[in-house]
Amino acid sequence: MRQRQFETVHEREWQEFEKFLDQPKKPPFDPAEMPLRYRRICQGLALASDRHYSPELVDRLNQLALRGHHALYRNRRRQSQRVLEFLAAGFPALVRREWRLVAAAAALFFGPLLGLIAVLQAFPEFVHYLLAPEQIANFHAMYDPANRRLGTREADSSLMMFGFYIWNNVRIGFQTFAGGLAAGVGSIWFLGANGIVIGAVAGYLTQIGYTETFWSFVAGHSSLELLAIVLSGAAGLRLGLAVIAPGNLTRRAALVAAARPAVRMMYGAALMFFAAAFVEAFWSPLTEIPFRFKIAAGVAGWMLLLGYFLLAGRARATR
Amino acid sequence: MLDTTRRVATPEGIELTLRLAGPVPRALAWAIDFALRAAAVFAMMMVALPLGHAGTGLALIAAFFAEWLLPAWFEASWQGQTPGKRALGLAVLNDDGTPVRWPAALTRNLLRAVDFLPLMYGVGLAAMLANRDFKRLGDLAAGTVVVYQSEKNLQERKFPDAQPIAPPFHLDLEEQRAVLELAERSASLTRERLEELAELPGPLVGRLGGAHAAAHLIGMANYLLGRK
Numbered sequence: 082m083r084q085r086q087f088e089t090v091h092e093r094e095w096q097e098f099e100k101f102l103d104q105p106k107k108p109p110f111d112p113a114e115m116p117l118r119y120r121r122i123c124q125g126l127a128l129a130s131d132r133h134y135s136p137e138l139v140d141r142l143n144q145l146a147l148r149g150h151h152a153l154y155r156n157r158r159r160q161s162q163r164v165l166e167f168l169a170a171g172f173p174a175l176v177r178r179e180w181r182l183v184a185a186a187a188a189l190f191f192g193p194l195l196g197l198i199a200v201l202q203a204f205p206e207f208v209h210y211l212l213a214p215e216q217i218a219n220f221h222a223m224y225d226p227a228n229r230r231l232g233t234r235e236a237d238s239s240l241m242m243f244g245f246y247i248w249n250n251v252r253i254g255f256q257t258f259a260g261g262l263a264a265g266v267g268s269i270w271f272l273g274a275n276g277i278v279i280g281a282v283a284g285y286l287t288q289i290g291y292t293e294t295f296w297s298f299v300a301g302h303s304s305l306e307l308l309a310i311v312l313s314g315a316a317g318l319r320l321g322l323a324v325i326a327p328g329n330l331t332r333r334a335a336l337v338a339a340a341r342p343a344v345r346m347m348y349g350a351a352l353m354f355f356a357a358a359f360v361e362a363f364w365s366p367l368t369e370i371p372f373r374f375k376i377a378a379g380v381a382g383w384m385l386l387l388g389y390f391l392l393a394g395r396a397r398a399t400r
Numbered sequence: 401m402l403d404t405t406r407r408v409a410t411p412e413g414i415e416l417t418l419r420l421a422g423p424v425p426r427a428l429a430w431a432i433d434f435a436l437r438a439a440a441v442f443a444m445m446m447v448a449l450p451l452g453h454a455g456t457g458l459a460l461i462a463a464f465f466a467e468w469l470l471p472a473w474f475e476a477s478w479q480g481q482t483p484g485k486r487a488l489g490l491a492v493l494n495d496d497g498t499p500v501r502w503p504a505a506l507t508r509n510l511l512r513a514v515d516f517l518p519l520m521y522g523v524g525l526a527a528m529l530a531n532r533d534f535k536r537l538g539d540l541a542a543g544t545v546v547v548y549q550s551e552k553n554l555q556e557r558k559f560p561d562a563q564p565i566a567p568p569f570h571l572d573l574e575e576q577r578a579v580l581e582l583a584e585r586s587a588s589l590t591r592e593r594l595e596e597l598a599e600l601p602g603p604l605v606g607r608l609g610g611a612h613a614a615a616h617l618i619g620m621a622n623y624l625l626g627r628k
Contacts, residue, residue: 123412133570135625136577147416147497151479154498244457248464255468259513262537267514320541333540337495340541344507 084134091125095145098122102148119149170394172349175342177390179315182322186314189272190307194280201284211281224286224294228368243362250306251354254313258347261317264324268317275310297372300379301365304386305357312350316343406533406545408497416497419548420534421490423525426546430521432484437466468509475505481549489549504542511538560586565619567604576624579604583621586614 097109098118110118126142176183201208208217253275260267286295319339327335365375406418444462448455474482480491480500492500492508515524515536524536533545560583571579578601586594591611598605598614605613 120412123410123414127414130573133573133576136573136580137625139573143417146410146414147418150410150416150497151499238453238457241453241457241460244460244464248460251464251468255510256513259511262511262514262541336541337543340507340543341503344503344510347506347510 084132084138087129087132087134088138094118094121095125095142098145098149102145102152105152115149116153119146119153122146122149167345167348168352171345173390173393174395175345176312176315176349179319179342179346182315182318183311186268186272186311186318189269190276190311190314193273193276194283194307197277197280198284198287201281201288205285205288208281208285211277212285217285220282220286224291224298226291226294228294239362239366242366243358246358246361247355250358251351254309254350254354255347257310257313258317258320258343258350261314261320261343262324263321265318265321268314268321271317272310272314279307293372297375298365300376301382302357302360303379304382305353305360308386308390309350309353309357312346312353316346316350319343319346404534406547408495410497418493418497418545421488421546421548422534423528425488425490426534427521429482429484429488429490432487433471433482434484436483437470441466469506472502472505472509475500475509476502480505485546486549490546491549492544492546495543495545500542500544504544507542508536508538508544511541514538560618562615562619562622564623565616566623567620569603571624579617579621580624583618586618 100109101112101115101118105112122142122145126139126146129142130139197211212220253271257268257271257275260271283295283299286292320336320343323335323339324332330338364378367375404420404422406420407415408418409415441459441463445459448458448462451458471482475492478486480493485491492505494500494504512524515521515527515538517523521536524538527537527540528534531540533539535545539545567579582594582597589597594614595610598617599609601617604620605616608616
């Protein structure tokens with residue numbers, strides 16, 4: 082078949098397909114025919130390039146096929162449903178599946194944190210190796226038992242602190258994750274450094290007797306925020322591991338394969354950071370609520386969150 | 401023929417050709433996005449700051465979303481384009497040529513934090529130059545490529561008209577393309593360069609020299625295009 086014949090036979094069909102792609106709202110044919118028509122375009126492209134028709138025609142068909150490909154393979158599933166599914170089952174199941182990395186990240190983070198709290202009770206002056214004098218003075222001011230609001234300077238509004246916690250804490254989480262790409266080094270660094278600073282502050286303030294103010298401030302959001310950092314680190318380590326030990330895959334393929342679960346874990350971690358910022362801004366600074374009640378709420382938060390990660394979605398996973 | 405294309409096989413058994421975008425258009429697209437983001441955050445601050453501390457909080461939340469999530473949102477819902485990419489006719493696609501979705505868009509935008517190091521995308525640029533698909537690290541992990549948006553490149557070939565001349569033997573698609581592209585670019589080349597290039601394909605132009613060889617090839621291009 083000569084090119085001109087080929088064009089006259091198919092021109093109408095190509096134009097209709099073009100119109101369909103330009104205005105999917107007013108389709109010139111039943112949208113159910115789309116896959117069939119797309120396959121005919123593909124067939125036309127294969128024929129045209131095999132028969133060495135003019136490059137202009139081949140380009141045009143390539144264009145049509147490419148746009149048809151995009152239109153056909155676009156995802157139209159409802160996002161809201163997937164979010165609920167993810168929270169109810171996918172996220173905790175993912176954390177359990179990656180439990181080794183989560184445990185490693187937790188050790189890197191909670192190790193220095195808890196270790197420093199213990200060390201600073203016995204050797205309080207050690208804090209000066211870790212924090213600058215201005216930082217220490219700042220923490221003094223924030224957790225002074227005479228404050229009406231905890232963890233902030235007197236005049237700051239809750240909404241401002243909410244914005245600050247989102248801007249700052251979620252960024253730290255994202256950096257902890259992204260740093261994992263450098264063979265895991267960035268994640269390990271951010272996990273360790275944050276563990277050290279938080280441990281130093283907690284240990285120091287406990288030792289000087291600001292126990293009630295400090296612990297009643299951090300109790301509420303501690304579970305969400307600290308576990309979110311750990312999960313960000315675990316997601317980063319997942320990337321780092323793919324770079325260091327790709328196994329039977331090429332490094333690039335291993336990285337692509339690792340990025341999928343890692344980013345899913347980051348969805349969850351980011352949501353936890355948002356929730357933590359909300360609690361930290363609107364609940365944690367309150368002094369109207371008794372110390373014991375705030376601690377109890379904090380412990381309940383830890384139990385709930387650990388229970389969620391250990392148990393939620395198991396039925397669905399085994400089904 | 402061009403080395404910045406990527407061929408993708410689809411489930412329908414055909415190959416699609418994607419035209420990859422290099423560092424310069426991508427840097428320009430990024431600069432446009434950055435300026436828009438900065439303007440948006442600045443406008444937000446102008447509105448919010450008079451509200452006092454609460455306004456500062458809102459401005460910080462806006463800055464966070466503009467920096468981390470807005471580009472990914474654009475790419476996921478605007479067929480792989482941010483405003484800057486749209487201005488330059490670029491788009492992000494998955495490696496297999498399908499449009500990006502949330503996971504891939506978010507992966508490449510979160511890993512921006514690494515590509516940005518040590519300053520102004522040093523790591524990203526090094527990574528782009530080290531692989532043939534111009535991928536920065538975020539693209540490598542997400543399995544995405546940045547390509548020229550297809551619709552824009554299909555313009556009529558502006559051609560010098562000439563009496564069609566049949567080639568002395570059958571040309572395959574790539575050879576046809578070379579002839580057509582020479583004719584297409586003849587207007588933008590200097591006369592000397594055009595004649596120099598036209599003398600190269602000996603089997604086609606034989607011993608014709610300079611201007612004659614060029615006219616001969618342009619005639620063949622007209623023939624190949626179907627002007628008979």
